[in-house]
Amino acid sequence: MAIYEENREGVSGWFRITRYSVERALYVIQRLSGIGIVIFAFIHLLYTSWHPGGWGDVILGVLVTYHTLNGLRLVLTEHGFLIGKPTRAVYPYRKGTLYGSQRYLTMAILALFVIFVLIWSYVALVIPAG
Amino acid sequence: MFIHYISGLIILITGFIHLIANNLPSIGTIVHESIFYPVNLIILLSALLYHMLNGVRAILIEVIPGKCAAKAITWIMFLVGITLYIYGLQVFLNLFWPVE
Numbered sequence: 001m002a003i004y005e006e007n008r009e010g011v012s013g014w015f016r017i018t019r020y021s022v023e024r025a026l027y028v029i030q031r032l033s034g035i036g037i038v039i040f041a042f043i044h045l046l047y048t049s050w051h052p053g054g055w056g057d058v059i060l061g062v063l064v065t066y067h068t069l070n071g072l073r074l075v076l077t078e079h080g081f082l083i084g085k086p087t088r089a090v091y092p093y094r095k096g097t098l099y100g101s102q103r104y105l106t107m108a109i110l111a112l113f114v115i116f117v118l119i120w121s122y123v124a125l126v127i128p129a130g
Numbered sequence: 131m132f133i134h135y136i137s138g139l140i141i142l143i144t145g146f147i148h149l150i151a152n153n154l155p156s157i158g159t160i161v162h163e164s165i166f167y168p169v170n171l172i173i174l175l176s177a178l179l180y181h182m183l184n185g186v187r188a189i190l191i192e193v194i195p196g197k198c199a200a201k202a203i204t205w206i207m208f209l210v211g212i213t214l215y216i217y218g219l220q221v222f223l224n225l226f227w228p229v230e
Contacts (some may be wrong), residue, residue: 011193031189038182044213048221068142075135122135123153 022106023097028072033063054125061120069109069116076105133185144174168226175218183207215225 009016017025040060042128044050052060082101145168151161161167187207191200 008195034182034185035189040188041178041182045218048225064145071138072142075138078131078135 021095023098026070029066030074031068036063037059037067058121058122060102061124062117065116065120066113069113072107073105077102133182137181140177141181142171144170144177148174168222171222172219173224175215179215179218180213183211
């Protein structure tokens with residue numbers, strides 16, 4: 001408890017992303033997009049068939065796509081896929097779990113994110129306009 | 131956490147079906163008019179409620195430390211979840227199996 005209290009950073013601690021790896025930023029976006037989706041889902045449940053419409057749909061698509069793809073990455077990582085084997089820590093330290101296949105996985109989900117967002121933006125903006 | 135991942139994957143599948151059924155005129159209409167649509171919605175509702183309230187619970191427990199607070203948060207989330215689930219099921223009943 002005491003150590004936990006000492007290390008506690010609160011909500012503002014989420015945004016201290018400098019001097020960390022890119023996964024830290026991905027984690028903050030995962031959390032914020034999750035909160036955004038919860039707000040949407042709440043309204044969508046209470047007022048059935050409500051959705052923001054237009055650019056709101058695009059923003060919602062961005063949140064959902066990111067949350068899904070990064071969530072899949074987290075599931076893979078949590079179960080030990082694509083993080084490499086543990087190695088002896090030798091100076092200069094190179095975080096084995098964050099390089100190699102893990103870094104390619106991160107790049108892949110970000111690339112897929114851009115592709116899916118472009119497709120979804122087309123579906124949400126161009127198709128209803130005719 | 132395992133249920134969190136499983137429910138996430140279920141939301142990915144059922145949410146995709148939900149979007150297609152509502153937005154694609156060709157395949158969507160077939161799905162929309164079959165019994166599969168309400169079944170899919172009930173699965174989506176269950177998984178989504180668990181996933182989103184467990185996520186909020188994880189954030190709140192991290193932000194508000196303490197064993198007592200954690201227990202209170204868990205129970206509040208549980209009650210909110212039960213309430214929303216009953217509300218959602220009632221909406222589905224009215225939509226798909228209305229009382230004449």
